[in-house]
Amino acid sequence: MCCVTVCDGTPDPSKKETMLHQEASRQTGGRVQLTGAEQRLDTHLHKLKEQEMAAAQFPPAIHFFKARRLIHRSPIFSLLQMMPKGAALHIHSSSLVDWLVKNITYRPHCYICFTWGRSVRFVFSTSDCLYWQLLKTLRANMADPTDSPLYHQSQALMxxxxxxxxxxxxxxxxxxxxxxxxxxxxxxxxxxxxxxxxFKDFLYKGLEQLFYDNITYLELRTGLSRVQIRAGSNHDKAWSLKTYQEGTHQFVAEHPGFLGAQLIISVPRVLSVSDVKAAVKEAMQKDFPEIVAGFDLPPNAARTRRGTNFGGSRDNGYALAHHPLAKELSRKDNVAVEVCPISNQGLKLVSDLRNHPAAVLMSEGYPMVVSSDDPSLFGNTGLSYDFYEVFVGIGGLRANLGTLKELAMNSIRYSSLPSQLKERGLAMWRRPWDKFISENSYSNP
Known part of the structure; x- marks a missing residue:
């Protein structure tokens, strides 16, 4: 016979409130102490979030390509654009900025080829290229721009x-x-x-776009490739490192509120051992110690990031919530997760961002930072859109100003900067943060 114990069925409200309070203190930002001005802004943000959650269309539940116009009209997004966000720690160099079509394709000697695979290729040359068409000539020959196939091809460049x-x-x-x-x-x-x-202009424009989105520091994922001087002639790989270093120095000199940028040299794991050794040696060139922060050897991106095959060979950081031992070990070693919500949604890992596995990690206060991965490919310049998706969608109603504050500070704390530069970076972030708070809390008495 089974023995059953029956309680009196009377809930204890005090225990429930205590449990909710303890849970709130464990979440990301739950232990951050807010000043009076920060509390006023937090109250205002909470009201705004309730309104957006009650709207017929809730942006985090919609694909970003459709939600972008809704987010752009959001008062929360406007505040996040102004908010100092710290560092961007996971952006790939080729997708740093989105001005290529509007600027670069109009430069002299830019040739284009339309492939059978429904794509395009570009090359810069001072002589006629076999099978390639000069883009300037194509545009000039449009008799009726609104009805020409070339017009539509040009429109399709983006x-x-x-x-x-x-x-x-x-x-x-x-x-x-x-x-x-x-x-x-x-x-x-x-x-x-x-x-x-x-190459030079692309780096500068990318840093500028991040700076105007109130970002202090960048860690850029990049491979070291030979950059073209002209057709048939290339710079060596050391030139790329030197250009990154000199371009960053120039930008910092012209923008004192920007701490700088460093590179994470990234090469695919499918390379041979000898090729990997050569890549490590190139990354460790003694002439550029300040620009190279680390070396990444990721598996094949397409194979790794497609799907969420928990427990299989394709497991990655996205699946961390399903691996308690790995999560426990990484937390013990103080390893943060880089969350790139728009990239995750755009690559079909998740459709409704409220269901993103980072929601569980945030509720547990797992160390994390927000980044954008490949921003130009998804149309999410800077970090403001990704911060919106994390704050409103993944974090839900419980995410507050303390959450935002901790995420911003985490981006400096978990960067590859040496300890003294981390302290400097936090100080550089705090000054505009305090200014942001003072300018946006006065309306909430």
Whole structure:
């Protein structure tokens, strides 16, 4: 016979409140002490979030390509744009900035080729290229720009360099479909950014875009490739490191509120051992110690990031919540998770960002930072859009100003900067943070 114990059924409200309070203190930002001005802004943000959650269309539940216009009108987003966000620790160099079509494709000697694979390729040359068409000539020969196939091809250039479109679920019915387009975009971009004059301007423009989104420091993922001087002639790989270093120095000198940028040299794990050794040696060149922060040896991106095969060979950081031992070990070693919500959604790992596994990690106060991964491919410049998705969608109603404050500080704390520069970075972040608070809490008495 089974023995059953019956309680009196009377709930204890005090225990419930205590439990909720303890849970709130464990979440990301739960132990951050807010000043009076910060509390007033937090109250205002909470009200705004309740209003957005009650709206007919809730942006984090919608694909970003469709939600972007809604987010852009959000008063929370406007505040996040002004908010000092610390550092961007996970951005790939080829997708740093989104101005290639509007600027670079109008430069002299830019040739284009339309491939059978529904993509495009670019090259810069001072002589006629076999099978290539001078882009300037194509545009000039448009008799009726609104009805010419060339006009539509020109309009389609942006589509070849980004994934953004009005009907993403139809355009990308599967992960394989979106990844095919994703990889083609990187190949198309490479022909533009691997030209020396573009390479320099691309870095500067990317840093500028981050700076104007109130970001203090950047860690850029990049491979070391030979940059084209002219057709048939390339700089060596040391030139790329020197250009990154000199370009960063120039930008910091002209923008005192920016701490700097460093590189995470990234090469695919599929390379041979000898090729990996050569890449490590190149990254460790003694002439550039301040620009190279680390070395990354990721597995094949398409194979690793497609799907969420928990427990299988394709497991990655996205699956961390399903691996308690790995999560426990990484937390013990103080390893933060880099959350890139728009990239995760755009590559079909999650559709509704309220269901992102980072929601569980945030509720437990697991160390994390927010980044954008491949911003130009998804049309999410800077970090403001990703912060919105984390704050409103993944964090839910319980995420507050303390959450935002801790995420911003985490981005400096978990960077590759040496300890003295971390302290400097936090000080550089705190001054504009205090100014942001004072300018945005007065309306909430």
């Amino acid at each position: 589509q070849n360099l980004t994934l953004s479109n009005d009907d993403p679920n139809t355009t990308y019915p599967s992960q394989d479909a979106v990844w095919e387009r994703f990889e083609m975009a990187f190949v198309a971009i490479a022909g533009l950014v691997s030209y020396a004059p573009v």
